[in-house]
Amino acid sequence: MQQVDKNSKLPLYYQLMQLIVSEIDNNMEVDEKLPSERDFCSKYGLSRSTVRQAFLELEQEGYIYKAHGKGTFVSPKKLQQELLKLYSFTTEMKKIGKNPSSRVLNFTCIACDRNLARKMKREEGSEVYSFLRLRLADDKPVMVETSYVPKERFAGLSQERLEQNAMYDLFTHIYGVNFTYAEERFQAVPTDELTAKYLRIHRSLPSLKIERFTYERDQIIEYTVSMARGDQLIYSVKLNK
Amino acid sequence: MQQVDKNSKLPLYYQLMQLIVSEIDNNMEVDEKLPSERDFCSKYGLSRSTVRQAFLELEQEGYIYKAHGKGTFVSPKKLQQELLKLYSFTTEMKKIGKNPSSRVLNFTCIACDRNLARKMKREEGSEVYSFLRLRLADDKPVMVETSYVPKERFAGLSQERLEQNAMYDLFTHIYGVNFTYAEERFQAVPTDELTAKYLRIHRSLPSLKIERFTYERDQIIEYTVSMARGDQLIYSVKLNK
DNA sequence: TGAACTGGTACGTACATCATTACCAATGGA
């Protein structure tokens, strides 16, 4: 069982929030009952005040709702948003002798929900373009990528343009982007349904999740979550001194 | 300029520590003078007590030393940390507020089998030191590392020496290693028995596998396989342009 | 020598975090 870390600099209630959100997103249904506050206390060795603080913030963020005497439950609204918010991922398609290509499966303009706004350090409700791309190596699907970019920074971006140009070519040549830096995060995760479907793999096979945050000065101009099959080398860094 | 984030859950003094360490590692020389405490106050909008708390901990960790009336300076010994922007367990863990440590579980001299010989581009049967290390974050095991280094390049290497020094300190200071470049590969894989045992996780949980090849000229002088639990963020790359 | 730097020390205040304890109020099953 995942545990909270009492030596971490991060507050315990905050760690607990992350654990619960993760549990809700991965393993729970709308309106499903959460363990009681006192259960969490004994399970994680925390005081009830701490558990309640985590619950309170989760309630304010719309993840859960509470009913006096009955219990605490998964909120419907947030989960919908979570389902829409596909796991995005960063493509660092390395040339390993394969022929890379990609297909844009979806292109929309959306308003940032709280979660995405936090990830991208933007206002909740501000508009971003969101698009889903399937990356292929030798015409075999190896990765599903969901990207988010600020609408105001990439005005006029369309599915057609994305299909006809490499994304970073668009960024640099059409939109004059000057990257400041990028950050990538790697995690091995169980394969989710969407990924399994698009990559045509079984859910028992783990996947590699890559999140990428691209900055222009202090603004995040791209947030991408990529899901890749874990049984193939899809990332390699070369570092010259 | 990189700034501290007053809304972060991480303490301000801790964020400042990270900024200063990063600055020292990337842009500063040994014995170079740091800006004064009061400079940091105005630069980052912090009180002097907070800046001093950061300085105090950096001094205790050996990054800096202070001289009354003169100023604060980069300490000689700690500098050569991130000569390469390679994965460093120590720095990654510190980045997320955890306390890193490691234990050497096993140290032997073996003859390369066919597989290892191919990986390291060596003769089959040639001797290499092999050692197994457990990496811990806040005393919780999070990674198992198996390393292989050529015996002739690291004559006299022993478990004691590894336990008493950071591996890259040994390489550079004792063995005069001059890295040419390194390559890292990431994969999500099912958890093997050894990893499950040492990390105390279930085999159904996927793991993140990191392979590292370190070169000195055209010779591979280190081959390391790291297995990390996949449900925890263990890696984040910053790519400065 | 004295002014202007540097770091060193001390104290008070405020707030966040977390634990502990006690009790209240709504629910639902025996």
Place this chain on the structure above:
DNA sequence: TCCATTGGTAATGATGTACGTACCAGTTCA
């Protein structure tokens, strides 16, 4: 109805974080 379980509320104390202020002490240079 009784009572165990659930969430709701309150008060107290310990500790960590952060700010502000004041003053001390060593260094440097005009």
